[in-house]
Amino acid sequence: MKKLLTGNEAIARGAYEAGCLVAAAYPGTPSTEILENISQYDEIYSEWSTNEKVALEVAAGASIAGARALVSMKHVGLNVAADPLFTIAYEGVNGGLVIVTADEPGMHSSQNEQDNRLFAPHAKVAMVEPSDSQECKDFIKHAFEISETYDTPVIFRVTTRVCHSKGVVELGEREEVGIREYVKDPKKYIMVPANSKVKHIEMETERIPRLREYSNNSPLNRIEWNDRKIGIITSGACYLHAKEVFGDTVSYLKIGFSWPLPDKLIKEFAQGVDKLYVIEENEPYMEQFIKAMGIECIGKEIFSACGEINPQIIREKILGEKVESPYKLDIEVASRPPALCAGCPHRGIFYALSRHKNKVVVTSDIGCYTLGAMPPLGMGDTVICMGAGITAGIGFDKVNKMADRNKKVFGFVGDSTFFHSGITGLVDAVYNQSNMVVVILDNRITAMTGHQENPGTGKNIKGIEAPQIDIEAIVKAIGVKEENIRVIDPYKMEENISAVKDALAATEPFVIITKQPCALIKEVQRRRAGLYCQVNQDKCKKCKTCLRIGCPAISMKDNVVSIDTAQCNGCQVCLQVCPFDAIEFFGEEVM
Amino acid sequence: MAKSLLLVGVGGQGIILVSKILSEGLLEEGYDVKMSEIHGMAQRGGSVTTQIKFGDKVYSPTINIGEADVLVSFEKLEAVRYISQLKKGGTLIVNEEEMWPLPVLAGLEKYPEGIMEELKAKVENVISINARTIAEELGEPRSQNIVMLGLIVKALGLENIDWVSKIKKFLPERVHEVNIKAFERGLNS
Numbered sequence A: 001m002k003k004l005l006t007g008n009e010a011i012a013r014g015a016y017e018a019g020c021l022v023a024a025a026y027p028g029t030p031s032t033e034i035l036e037n038i039s040q041y042d043e044i045y046s047e048w049s050t051n052e053k054v055a056l057e058v059a060a061g062a063s064i065a066g067a068r069a070l071v072s073m074k075h076v077g078l079n080v081a082a083d084p085l086f087t088i089a090y091e092g093v094n095g096g097l098v099i100v101t102a103d104e105p106g107m108h109s110s111q112n113e114q115d116n117r118l119f120a121p122h123a124k125v126a127m128v129e130p131s132d133s134q135e136c137k138d139f140i141k142h143a144f145e146i147s148e149t150y151d152t153p154v155i156f157r158v159t160t161r162v163c164h165s166k167g168v169v170e171l172g173e174r175e176e177v178g179i180r181e182y183v184k185d186p187k188k189y190i191m192v193p194a195n196s197k198v199k200h201i202e203m204e205t206e207r208i209p210r211l212r213e214y215s216n217n218s219p220l221n222r223i224e225w226n227d228r229k230i231g232i233i234t235s236g237a238c239y240l241h242a243k244e245v246f247g248d249t250v251s252y253l254k255i256g257f258s259w260p261l262p263d264k265l266i267k268e269f270a271q272g273v274d275k276l277y278v279i280e281e282n283e284p285y286m287e288q289f290i291k292a293m294g295i296e297c298i299g300k301e302i303f304s305a306c307g308e309i310n311p312q313i314i315r316e317k318i319l320g321e322k323v324e325s326p327y328k329l330d331i332e333v334a335s336r337p338p339a340l341c342a343g344c345p346h347r348g349i350f351y352a353l354s355r356h357k358n359k360v361v362v363t364s365d366i367g368c369y370t371l372g373a374m375p376p377l378g379m380g381d382t383v384i385c386m387g388a389g390i391t392a393g394i395g396f397d398k399v400n401k402m403a404d405r406n407k408k409v410f411g412f413v414g415d416s417t418f419f420h421s422g423i424t425g426l427v428d429a430v431y432n433q434s435n436m437v438v439v440i441l442d443n444r445i446t447a448m449t450g451h452q453e454n455p456g457t458g459k460n461i462k463g464i465e466a467p468q469i470d471i472e473a474i475v476k477a478i479g480v481k482e483e484n485i486r487v488i489d490p491y492k493m494e495e496n497i498s499a500v501k502d503a504l505a506a507t508e509p510f511v512i513i514t515k516q517p518c519a520l521i522k523e524v525q526r527r528r529a530g531l532y533c534q535v536n537q538d539k540c541k542k543c544k545t546c547l548r549i550g551c552p553a554i555s556m557k558d559n560v561v562s563i564d565t566a567q568c569n570g571c572q573v574c575l576q577v578c579p580f581d582a583i584e585f586f587g588e589e590v591m
Numbered sequence B: 001m002a003k004s005l006l007l008v009g010v011g012g013q014g015i016i017l018v019s020k021i022l023s024e025g026l027l028e029e030g031y032d033v034k035m036s037e038i039h040g041m042a043q044r045g046g047s048v049t050t051q052i053k054f055g056d057k058v059y060s061p062t063i064n065i066g067e068a069d070v071l072v073s074f075e076k077l078e079a080v081r082y083i084s085q086l087k088k089g090g091t092l093i094v095n096e097e098e099m100w101p102l103p104v105l106a107g108l109e110k111y112p113e114g115i116m117e118e119l120k121a122k123v124e125n126v127i128s129i130n131a132r133t134i135a136e137e138l139g140e141p142r143s144q145n146i147v148m149l150g151l152i153v154k155a156l157g158l159e160n161i162d163w164v165s166k167i168k169k170f171l172p173e174r175v176h177e178v179n180i181k182a183f184e185r186g187l188n189s
Helices: A007-017 A032-038 A052-064 A075-080 A082-091 A116-123 A133-149 A193-217 A236-246 A263-272 A285-292 A311-319 A347-354 A368-373 A388-402 A415-431 A471-478 A493-505 A522-528 A573-577 B015-028 B076-085 B115-122 B131-137 B141-156 B163-170 B173-187
Strands: A002-006 A022-025 A045-048 A069-074 A097-103 A126-128 A154-159 A165-170 A222-224 A230-235 A251-255 A257-259 A275-279 A360-364 A408-414 A437-442 A485-488 A510-515 A532-535 A554-557 A560-563 A583-586 B003-010 B032-038 B047-055 B068-073 B086-095 B125-129
Touching (some): A002 A133, A002 B015, A007 A032, A007 A097, A007 A154, A007 A165, A022 A052, A032 A045, A032 A069, A045 A052, A052 A082, A052 A097, A069 A075, A075 A082, A075 A097, A075 A116, A082 A116, A082 A193, A097 A133, A116 A154, A116 A257, A133 A154, A133 A165, A193 A257, A222 A263, A230 A263, A230 A285, A236 A251, A236 A275, A251 A263, A263 A285, A275 A285, A347 A493, A347 A573, A368 A408, A388 A408, A388 A415, A408 A415, A408 A493, A415 A471, A471 A485, A471 A510, A485 A493, A493 A573, B003 B015, B015 B032, B015 B047, B015 B141, B015 B163, B047 B076, B068 B141, B076 B086, B086 B141, B115 B125, B131 B141, B131 B173, B141 B163, B141 B173, B163 B173
Parallel strands (some): A097 A154, A126 A154, A230 A251, A230 A275, A408 A437, A437 A510, A485 A510, B003 B068, B068 B086, B086 B125
Antiparallel strands (some): A126 A257, A165 B032, A222 A251, A532 A583
């Protein structure tokens, strides 16, 4: 049967067909849908883990216990999971272990565009790279087999264009491979120095040479001989882009098994062509390997290390064909950045804090609330990575004091981010007596990645009831004093304003927890569908205060302020900030 | 030779749904199909694009400058933003919907005037529609995207594919009737 699947859906299908039994992940674009799709198969135990390190460790444990296990994450997630990665590489596997990393050349929804292929030689872990949805499904099966045959975890590297592109996939049946016997083996699974030393030597002298041999003979690496004037070595989505430009007029070495790279195959291919190009996004990963072999090739001399590659770039760089748009319009295009939604529960606290903008520094984090940094709210000084909303704040606060800046640091994290890597930061803040304020925006969902459950939502990945972890109880248990904790409803401006005021005056670690579910949660949308605000034009003085909360439902056209009632969910933040009581609330909540 | 269709608009307008329906129909018709979408942060009111290519054999899922046979814009400012992707002589389908981005709402930037006039003056083949009016007449403003689907099907001459079954497959039952009407209005506009 043929089906149109995204790369992510195909990876999930591949895991199912390959007899995978355990799958874990933390959501992150462009990887999120892999686990969402796997969770629909009852044959596979799946979970949203608290972070990527946890996810990889869950999968590693399952592998050692004898099951085929898969873990998926976005590229930066592998940084979090790097600790277990480098050591499980020594230990190897029992049931196959596949680690999917979804990289983001072009950074459509990420904070950097690191090239995770470099993790493979660094951690000495085999790597597989599919180009399209069919390969995503087929290569997952190969990856599990490679993992078990060579006793190694396998990195499965995809990119946004592979994850989020749909292509035709021929489906197969699930093959039950069962659970392998677990035999206690401390030399293999207890990595103390004496054992690790042996394992490292084993990797270098046995596993890696065997993998290199496999690479040279793998069906995943193949030469397509055509005209030999130009030869192209490429992998992943770049293979598709190159095929679109050159079709069957040039020769290709398509790399699908990319660590260790196939040295003999590369040599054979290079000798067979007049001019050799390497087409790869971001780092010169293959190019450096090829050049180190003493083979001449053209790569990053013409292709940028920044952003995605596409057929047009290849045409321009190799064929010298530059395309210009046939249309020149005489219109200046306004930008359209993402924004906090109408009714977003994050807006109220950001607005309350923005009233003190000269007295505060805001260390923000990864999530929808990153958008609080956008104008007109402008509430953000730093964004680094998951958890840094708290921890960067600790360091910033210490230096503020040294420099007598008299500025209060407010660190923002969401509920899911708090569980991911915020808790350790808060422990640090309390232990090291930071004077910062931590704001935990609890909107009962992992929102930015498209609404995944998390330990605070009371449901698991399958939507089944699960224990609900109490954020406030954790904050108290860490040692934040009761008098320094405010739990507020961020739709109520009085509560926002008073919490911010108390926080500004605090001399000890202070925590504000805002509780209001994301406006886009289906149940919330249903409940609030009939609620809206409207501007009473007789009372409106056009003072524009309501425009400063940055709500996409409020506009001022032709000197008339109005609210788009279709977008509005009646959160009433605008109503409360209006100095002239010109905004009125209508409708009733549906229970 | 593969045909390429670029759909652009604002997060929340239902562009990805239309792309899914289109891709599914094209696959059933026997084409090789690739569809690529960029979302993530775009969901939050940002600019969204999906790219559909179909033909005997499609390799790359991306559409680049001057390559789209058809550019469909669900909002008129987005048509201006992505016009460079349209092929010379290609067709522009544009919904006259006007959605102000946040920097405009906040008074930091201006929503340009005269977009439709400029598009009609500089692009040879423009099909414009006010999908909101039609959707509101049908009593379901959110069916604007399916009105657009009808228009796309007509512009591509793909009326022979069974689109109604695809609409039914991807939408909940309670909105089937109104969306089938929306599709027909787009098709016959």
